[in-house]
Amino acid sequence: MKPANGKPGTSMENKTGSWRTQMPVVDKEKCIKCGQCAMNCPDGCIFVTPNGAQPNYEYCKGCGICSQVCPVKCIKMVTEEK
Amino acid sequence: MSGVFENKELFKSGHTACAGCAVATGFRHIMRAVGKDCVIVNATGCSEIFTSAYPKSAWEVPYVHCVFENAAPVAAGVVEALRAMGNDHTKVVVLAGDGASYDIGFGHLSGMLERGHDVLYISYDNEAYMNTGVQRSGATPWKAYTTTSQVGSKIRGKLQNKKPMTEIVAAHGIPYVASSTSAHYTDLEMKVKKALSIRGPKFLNVLCTCVPGWGTDPSLSIQYLKDAVDTHVWPLLEIENGYLKMNMKPEKKPVETYLKGQKRFKHLTPEDVSEIQKMVDERWEGWVWREKVDTERKKELGE
Numbered sequence A: 001m002k003p004a005n006g007k008p009g010t011s012m013e014n015k016t017g018s019w020r021t022q023m024p025v026v027d028k029e030k031c032i033k034c035g036q037c038a039m040n041c042p043d044g045c046i047f048v049t050p051n052g053a054q055p056n057y058e059y060c061k062g063c064g065i066c067s068q069v070c071p072v073k074c075i076k077m078v079t080e081e082k
Numbered sequence B: 001m002s003g004v005f006e007n008k009e010l011f012k013s014g015h016t017a018c019a020g021c022a023v024a025t026g027f028r029h030i031m032r033a034v035g036k037d038c039v040i041v042n043a044t045g046c047s048e049i050f051t052s053a054y055p056k057s058a059w060e061v062p063y064v065h066c067v068f069e070n071a072a073p074v075a076a077g078v079v080e081a082l083r084a085m086g087n088d089h090t091k092v093v094v095l096a097g098d099g100a101s102y103d104i105g106f107g108h109l110s111g112m113l114e115r116g117h118d119v120l121y122i123s124y125d126n127e128a129y130m131n132t133g134v135q136r137s138g139a140t141p142w143k144a145y146t147t148t149s150q151v152g153s154k155i156r157g158k159l160q161n162k163k164p165m166t167e168i169v170a171a172h173g174i175p176y177v178a179s180s181t182s183a184h185y186t187d188l189e190m191k192v193k194k195a196l197s198i199r200g201p202k203f204l205n206v207l208c209t210c211v212p213g214w215g216t217d218p219s220l221s222i223q224y225l226k227d228a229v230d231t232h233v234w235p236l237l238e239i240e241n242g243y244l245k246m247n248m249k250p251e252k253k254p255v256e257t258y259l260k261g262q263k264r265f266k267h268l269t270p271e272d273v274s275e276i277q278k279m280v281d282e283r284w285e286g287w288v289w290r291e292k293v294d295t296e297r298k299k300e301l302g303e
Helices: A036-040 A065-069 B022-034 B046-051 B071-084 B098-104 B106-115 B165-170 B185-196 B218-230 B270-301
Strands: A022-026 A046-049 A052-055 A075-079 B038-043 B063-066 B091-097 B119-125 B176-181 B202-207 B237-240 B243-246
Touching: A022 A052, A036 A046, A036 A065, A065 A075, A065 B218, B022 B046, B022 B091, B022 B119, B022 B185, B022 B218, B038 B046, B038 B071, B046 B091, B063 B071, B071 B091, B071 B106, B071 B119, B091 B098, B098 B106, B098 B119, B098 B165, B106 B119, B119 B185, B165 B176, B165 B202, B165 B237, B176 B185, B176 B218, B185 B202, B243 B270
Parallel strands: B038 B063, B038 B091, B091 B119, B119 B202, B176 B202
Antiparallel strands: A022 A075, A046 A052, B176 B237, B237 B243
16 A cells, blocks of 8 residues: 655745746846745745845746735736746 | 745745735744744644645645644644654644634644643634635734725624734743744844744744735735834733733834725725724733733842
C-alpha cells in the first residue's frame, strides 16, 4: 500500500506563477538590497542578489507585498499580458 | 531562472495559499527559527490545505496532519514517544488555526498544557474559519462580518467579543506564553527560539491577515498587521513564568487606521468605532498595568 503522504518539498512542482495578473518589476538602480521584500514574501520567491532584488516568476502570485514593504519603492506592479 | 534562485527554506514555494497570505509569511519565519530537527503537527485548517494538498507537500521536515480538535494530544503523543526512545532534542511544534485552538481543540489544548508536555503550540490567528469560507470563530472580533455573523438591519456583525486566548492560556501557569504577528519577524523568530529553549508547554499566538476573509488588498497584508500593533489592537507581549512583559509600546494610532479598508468592518458606524477604541484602550491599559505590577513583584522577590 502506498503511504498517504507527499514527498518533502514537492510543492515546488506547482508553478503558482500562472495565477499572477500583476507582476513585480524591480528597478535595480534604486534597490538598496535591504531584504524586506525577501523577508515578507508569502511564497519565498523574491531573492536579494548582488545586483538587487530578483523575483522568481515561476512562483510569484503577484500579491504585491514586496512592492508595498519596499522602503525605497523600487518595485512596481505591472499588469501582465499573456 | 529556476535553479539560480531556488528556495532553500524548510517551508517551500509552490504551496497553494491565496496571494498575499500572511499565514504563509509567518510559517517561513517560524520554520527559519525552528530549524530542521523538528516534527510539525498541523491541525486541519487553511495551512493544512495549502501546504499538503496530496500528493504534494511544502514541508521539508517530518509532518503530521491531524483533525481540527486533536493537534495538541497528537503532539503530546509524538513528544512522549520521542522522549521514551531517548530522543531529547527533537522539537515538537503544533501549528493550528484559531478555529482549532480557540474553539474546537480548546479542551485538548488545555489538557496538554495541564499535563505539561514539551510542546510548542503556535496558534496562527486569522480571526475566523477561513478555509471553509469565513465563518465566525471565538477569535472573530466584535462587530466583524463573517458569513455566520451577517450584517442586516437588526444585527450588525458578530455580537460577542474576541476570546482573550493569550490570557486564558497564561492562566494555566505554563512557562512561556507570547503573542506576535507575521509582520514582526524579528519578534516572532525571537519568541519561537526562546520558547524552544524552554522545556515544558509553550504557547504562541500569532495574528495573520486573511485576504479573502478580512476583505483586504493582498499587497497590504503586512501593513494591516503593523497597524494592528501600532493601534494597540494586538499587543506584542510575552508572559514568562507568570511575569508579563510588553515587547513593544508603540505610540498609539487611532483604531480607524487598522479598521479602514477591511471589508469585514465597512458597516461600522462612528459610534461602533469609538466603542472599539474604548475597548482597545481598556485592554491596553490592563496589560501596561499588569506589566508594572509584575516588574515590581519580580524586583521584590529578587528573581
